[in-house]
Amino acid sequence: MHEDDLPLRYEKCLICPRRCGVDRANGRTGFCGMGAVPAVNLAMLHHGEEPVISGTQGSGAVFFEGCSLKCSFCQNYDIARGPTGRGRLCSAEDLSSLFLDLQAQGAHNINLVTGGHFIPTIAAALIFARGKGLIIPAVWNSGGYESVESLKMLDGLIDIYMPDMKFFSPRLSADLAAAPDYFDVCSEAIDEMYRQTGPAVITEDGLMKRGMIVRHLMLPGQLFDTKKILDHLCSRYGNNIYISLMNQYTPFEYKYPSMKLPPALKRKLPQSHYEAAADYLASLGQFNAFVQEDASGDELLPDFK
Ligand code: SF4
16 A cells, blocks of 8 residues: 555545545544544553563553544543544654554554554555564554454454454443444454454463454443353354453543543442453353453553643
């Protein structure tokens, strides 16, 4: 993909399942809130990911601004809403330099966080970076709401997919992310991701080199929804993938006053529900799993600009 061709991909934007059809190349924005040039809020060595991703030296995380999902409880609320004005605007060439810089700092991988609305540019950046000496794996870290057609642009460029699977119930995903089709879209996206990577590969150094980790952040009062998601993942992929069951849901209204949480989400996840879900996961025979010892709230969150 040539950098000169990139604006064409944004002219009538159908990149994600929202299919807004707006001309991002000429200043219009759609649901994700972003123009055609990726804004990187933060690039850092991240030590808070799963151990097979963060390792000892950290994962080279690149946080993009904007999001095509915008969950009402978003744990990255301050950069997901749209442009912050503090992000660094990056061409594909700039992004490739950023990746190489993180590799030079010792990152185990390049961890692309919520880049779904910039897929064409990120794909081009990965091609440039591989040509310039990027040898560490590329990780796609997303909310799981992506179109198969766009994911195909990443085929052969991403080594590890790390999507969320957030909701099972259409009512829940409609209420919390304006996406009643979330589960169907996410299931198809994860199928495509698995087609691209195949079963998980962990090398002797304890790091993932290839494969998929599906994350599920448990929400208060939604244990049934969690179990339906675990049923789906275990029956479809079993131990060919890793499942990361996350308990750090935090109602961040105190931190972001403009965040409007529904009443049911203004509390923390009961530890007993988390333990029940972890037991359920084990009862399904899933040993390739990450579970957490305690809820960490915002301690796991990077300090965004
Ligand atoms: S990437 Fe943004 S503008 Fe394009 S379809 Fe998705 S939400 Fe709409």
